[in-house]
Amino acid sequence: MQKDTYIGVFDSGIGGISIWKEIVELLPLESTIYLADSKYAPYGEKSQDEITQLCIKNTETLIALGAKIIVVACNTATTNAIDYLRANYNVPFIGIEPAIKPAALQSKSKSIGILATKGTLNSRLFSSTSKRYTQEINTIEVIGTGLVPLIEQGKINSPETRELLTSYIAPMIKANIDYLVLGCSHYPFLLPILKELLPNQVTIIDSGEAVARQTKAILEQEKIIHTEIAKPAKHYIYSNDAIDILEDIIVRFRESGQIPQKIDIQVAYKDF
Numbered sequence: 001m002q003k004d005t006y007i008g009v010f011d012s013g014i015g016g017i018s019i020w021k022e023i024v025e026l027l028p029l030e031s032t033i034y035l036a037d038s039k040y041a042p043y044g045e046k047s048q049d050e051i052t053q054l055c056i057k058n059t060e061t062l063i064a065l066g067a068k069i070i071v072v073a074c075n076t077a078t079t080n081a082i083d084y085l086r087a088n089y090n091v092p093f094i095g096i097e098p099a100i101k102p103a104a105l106q107s108k109s110k111s112i113g114i115l116a117t118k119g120t121l122n123s124r125l126f127s128s129t130s131k132r133y134t135q136e137i138n139t140i141e142v143i144g145t146g147l148v149p150l151i152e153q154g155k156i157n158s159p160e161t162r163e164l165l166t167s168y169i170a171p172m173i174k175a176n177i178d179y180l181v182l183g184c185s186h187y188p189f190l191l192p193i194l195k196e197l198l199p200n201q202v203t204i205i206d207s208g209e210a211v212a213r214q215t216k217a218i219l220e221q222e223k224i225i226h227t228e229i230a231k232p233a234k235h236y237i238y239s240n241d242a243i244d245i246l247e248d249i250i251v252r253f254r255e256s257g258q259i260p261q262k263i264d265i266q267v268a269y270k271d272f
């Protein structure tokens with residue numbers, strides 16, 4: 001693999017593929033490498049030190065494979081480890097954080113819900129962002145315990161997932177939220193069920209598109225963006241656990257037109 005060629009993306013598992021998709025759509029000339037660290041998921045229940053160690057492993061794997069920029073497509077990893085990564089590695093890092101700011105600014109009911117992992121909600125970065133934007137806002141923070149493992153197992157539409165979500169959003173509905181922030185990159189997979197369960201006036205927001213735009217901006221700023229087709233983009237998606245769910249997701253993305261039919265994607269197992 002060529003050095004300094006790829007947009008590297010990692011997550012604790014399959015969740016960040018929702019962000020990878022936005023990047024591929026926005027930057028069609030760029031090649032990517034995605035690491036699904038499913039063997040060590042979920043990150044959300046781990047200590048900051050454990051999360052940082054996993055982020056170091058993923059970062060070093062991506063750099064060795066030729067990443068020129070790294071997208072930390074995981075709220076838990078970003079809120080716990082991005083400062084460490086930026087201080088210790090010589091590539092630009094893009095992080096993802098719960099989109100509290102747009103939700104707080106646009107909320108009319110002045111009540112917003114945030115569904116995220118324990119690791120994200122307990123992080124210093126999250127609490128300082130939250131403090132900055134939600135002074136006048138009632139925020140209902142709920143830990144999505146158990147959701148990431150269910151999504152990793154492909155049990156997205158299961159009764160168990162539905163039951164958990166119903167209980168997690170109940171206090172939010174009671175508090176009359178009009179925005180729900182998805183503060184975990186796995187949760188966009190739950191959008192169809194959430195839309196069914198939430199009242200119509202609730203807008204659901206996640207940070208996927210914003211992360212893709214920021215990735216483009218930093219590539220331009222650092223002058224490492226591809227502006228012409230040197231050779232067609234190639235995408236490698238690696239998991240250190242079963243790959244069947246990722247393969248299914250890619251088929252569904254192609255079938256529904258969320259990614260172009262023709263792009264070259266290789267999904268494979270890799271030990272990292």
Ligand code: DGL
Pocket residue numbers: 011012013015016041042043044045073074075076077117120148183184185186
């Ligand atoms: N996708 C990760 C996030 O955005 C999931 C965290 C986990 O593995 O618990 O936070």
